Amino acid sequence: MEAASASRVSALVLDWYRRNARVFPWRMGPEETRVGLRQDPYLVWLSEIMLQQTTTAHAEPYFQRFRSRWPTVHALGRASWEDVSSAWAGLGYYSRARNLAACARIVSEVGGFPEDFHALRDLPGIGPYTAAAIAAIAFGRRVAPVDGNIERVVSRLAAIGGEPDGPGLRLVRRRVESAAQSLFDNLEEGAPSGDLAQGLMDLGARICSPRRPACSVCPVAAECVAQAQGRPEAYPVKAPRSLRPNRYGAAFVPVRPDGAVFVVRRPPKGLLGGMTMPLTTPWGDAPFFELPEGAPAAAWRRMGEVSHVFTHFALSLQVWRADVGQGDVLVEEGRWVPQEEAIVMLPSLGRKILRNALSADASPKARGSL
DNA sequence: AATGCGGGGGT
DNA sequence: ACCCCAGCATT
Structure with a gap:
C-alpha cells in the first residue's frame, strides 16, 4: 500500500477505534492507552493464546477464570498440568494448553516476557501472529499482527488476491502481510501501535465482516479498492476446503x-x-x-x-x-x-x-x- | 506447502 | 450444510 494511503487509513482506523472499541476484560481501553498505559503482557499473552481460532465470546469466561486463579505468569508457571488441563477443558486445541504451561514456566524462569518479536516468536505456542500481537499491544512495537480480521480488512482495502488466475495463495499472503505492515510503518509518530492493531481487528469483526460487510458505515470505505470494485466479499481468497469424513x-x-x-x-x-x-x-x-x-x-x-x-x-x-x-x-x-x-x-x-x-x-x- | 488439531455460533 | 473464528506445530 502506498505510504500516503496507508497513513490515511491508519489515522482513520485509530480515530474510529477511539469511538467504537469493543470492551474485553483483556483489553485496555483507548482512553487509557492515550495517556501511555499498556496492558499487562501476561494478560495479553494469555488472551491471545485463548483467542487462536476461538471466538471472543467463547474465550472470555475461560480468560476470567484463568486470570483470577493464576494472576501472574509466575503463578501459572507453578500450576500442575492437572489443574491447567482441567481449566482449559472445553476450549479446544489442547496443544495450546500444553504450550501455555510450558511457556509460563520459561517466562517465569527468565523473569518476564521478552519485548522483541523474534524472542516472543521462539516461545512455545507463540507463532508469527501472536508474537506480533503481544509486541504491538503490550510493548508498543510497530509490527502487524495479521489475524483473520486484519487479513480480510487489508486484502479488501488493497484488493489483494481477487484477480482470477492470479498469484498463488503463498504470494497473496505475503502481499497482505506487507500491506498490513505498511499501515504500522506509516502510523503517526507516538500513536499507540496496539490500538491500531485492535482497531483493525474490531473493524474486521464489526464492519468488514466476511459475508455482508457494512461498507456504508466503514471509516475507510473511501480508501478501499474492493469497495470501489463493488465486490468486497470476494476477498480474501481462500484455499478450497477438503471434505470431512x-x-x-x-x-x-x-x-x-x-x-x-x-x-x-x-x-x-x-x-x-x-x-x-x-x-x-x-x-x-x-x-x-x-x-x-x-x-x-x-x-x-x-x-x-x-x-x-x-x-x-x-x-x-x-x-x-x-x-x-x-x-x-x-x-x-x-x-x-x-x-x-x-x-x-x-x-x-x-x-x-x-x-x-x-x-x-x-x-x-x-x-x-x- | 499440507496436514492435524476443538468447539461453538452465525447464516 | 457450510462458514468462520485475535493460528501453531509438524512434516
Missing part, C-alpha cells in the same frame, strides 16, 4: 456403586492430547453395532450414541456403560473420579459421553440403530 467408535463408561466413573489420560500428543477422557476404542471408517473387541470384562449395556465434529472428521460413538463393583480393576492406567468432578475436567466430547452414559432414561429405547 465420518468415523465411528465406541466409548466405555464403568460406574461404581458410589457413582464414580473411570477415566484415563490420553497420550500427550495428537487428538485431545494430554486430556482426561472416558475409555474409547480407536475410531474406524465403518459403523458397527456389537460390543467391540477390547472392552474390559464387564456387563456392558449399550446406552445411546454421541456425535462430535472435529476439524477434519466427524465422529459418532456408541456409548456403553457397566455398573461394576467397588473394588473392580479394569485397566492399569486410569482412575476413578466422582461424576461431578469428571464432567468439568473433560473436553466436550468426554462430557457428551458422560452425559449420555449417566442420563436417567438411557435404556432399551436408546439402543436404536445408527
